[in-house]
Amino acid sequence: MxxxxxxxxxxxxxxxxxxxxxxxxxxxxxxxxxxxxxxxxxxxxxxxxxxxxxxxxxxxxxxxxxxxxxxxxxxxxxxxxxxxxxxxxxxxxxxxxxxxxxxxxxxxxxxxxxxxxxxxxxxxxSGPRPCPPKANTKPLFCFVDAAWDEKTGGSGLGWVLKDSSDITLFQNSGSQQYVSSALVAEGLALKAAITDAASSDITELSCYSDSKNLIALINGNGNSVELRSILHDIRVLSRAFSFISFSFIHRLNNAAADFVAKAALACTMSSPIVEV
Structure with missing residues (x-):
């Protein structure tokens, strides 16, 4: 014009x-x-x-x-x-x-x-987290594991939710490609598990992982270069619960989550589709 x-x-x-x-x-x-x-x-x-x-x-x-x-x-x-x-x-x-x-x-x-x-x-x-559980409450138990393939960088994530009677309520899985280490895979699995629990309106949760290093980093408020963003996300997600704890469990006692994670990894390696 x-x-x-x-x-x-x-x-x-x-x-x-x-x-x-x-x-x-x-x-x-x-x-x-x-x-x-x-x-x-x-x-x-x-x-x-x-x-x-x-x-x-x-x-x-x-x-x-x-x-x-x-x-x-x-x-x-x-x-x-x-x-x-x-x-x-x-x-x-x-x-x-x-x-x-x-x-x-x-x-x-x-x-x-x-x-x-x-x-x-x-x-x-904001002070230390998590808060102790209220009297007469029964947190649910979440068992988490990851399977990682060093050659491809692919990983399977698995988690199993049980009640105090050791009854499995549900289990779920996911997968990721281009994961740099087994420790990162374990962190991604724990993050996915508590995200799933929070979206299911669960308010009290006891998490168990067979990764001693991961549990030590979380409970000790530690940090790691490769886990920095994942640890941050886990700590932020933890605020969604009135009670949450993170404990180490021996691999032999985490067989259910291990099976789910390995199955998720197998699906990832046989298919170009990536579940997240």
């Missing part, structure tokens, strides 16, 4: 440019997404709108060992695709897809670290 000449085409591929093209449809954007370590990456079905794209990104899951836990990665991918497009258009600065993907991950990591510091301060100031 004001006589400004506007070129509506993408400077990289020559196709008519809009928001979806910049963030997803451009071949350059596709290469950036290929380098992004997440499950359930966005696709481009017919009649996709920008709100639908943002909604679909909510189902993304960060792959280990990114260490981002529940911090979403996609906003930083979008932001860096947008800013590098502007720098190419207005400043003639060009970046590779690898550089853009690495910058998005770096920005997400910085955001995650900042939020983790705030959350850790809140945990430290």
């Amino acid at each position: 004001r006589g400004i000449t506007v070129d509506p085409t993408c400077k990289r591929c020559g196709v008519t440019e809009d928001e979806l093209h910049i963030l997803l449809l451009c071949p350059f954007a596709a290469r950036v997404w290929d380098r992004t370590p997440v499950l359930h990456k966005p696709t481009a079905p017919d009649q996709l709108t920008l709100p639908q794209l943002l909604q679909s990104c909510c189902s993304m899951i960060n792959l280990p060992p990114t260490g981002l836990a529940s911090t979403p990665l996609y906003p930083w991918v979008f932001w860096n695709l947008w800013t590098c497009r502007n720098q190419l258009l207005f400043e003639d600065k060009s970046y590779t897809s690898e550089e853009v993907a690495d910058k998005a991950f770096s920005d997400a990591k910085a955001w995650h670290s900042a939020q983790e510091m705030v959350a850790q301060h809140k945990v430290e100031s």
Whole structure:
């Protein structure tokens, strides 16, 4: 309207440019997404709108060992695709897809670290957890284990919930790929188990794992570089319970959870589909 000449085409591929093209449809954007370590990456079905794209990104899951836990990665991918497009258009600065993907991950990591510091301060100031159980209450018992394949990095997660009479109430499983160690797999299994229990409205829970190192880290309020985000998530999830405890159990007494975890790993190794 004001006589400004506007070129509506993408400077990289020559196709008519809009928001979806910049963030997803451009071949350059596709290469950036290929380098992004997440499950359930966005696709481009017919009649996709920008709100639908943002909604679909909510189902993304960060792959280990990114260490981002529940911090979403996609906003930083979008932001860096947008800013590098502007720098190419207005400043003639060009970046590779690898550089853009690495910058998005770096920005997400910085955001995650900042939020983790705030959350850790809140945990430290909130007093010791968990609170002792009320009189005449009977916590449920959750037995947790993981099976890890060193060659592939795949892991099976299993947990079994029992009552005070040793009756199995239910059992569940999950799996993860690209797990860096057996200890990380054990941490992921425990995190998945208490997440499942919290979503089932269980308020009192006694957790048992045959990973002595994991239990020591949790009960001693310790930390580990590879388990940092997982331990943080477990401590935050623990607030959902009025009582929760973490105890070591010998492997021979954890056979039920071990069987479930190994079955989940076997399914993962025989199928390209990853359960989470």
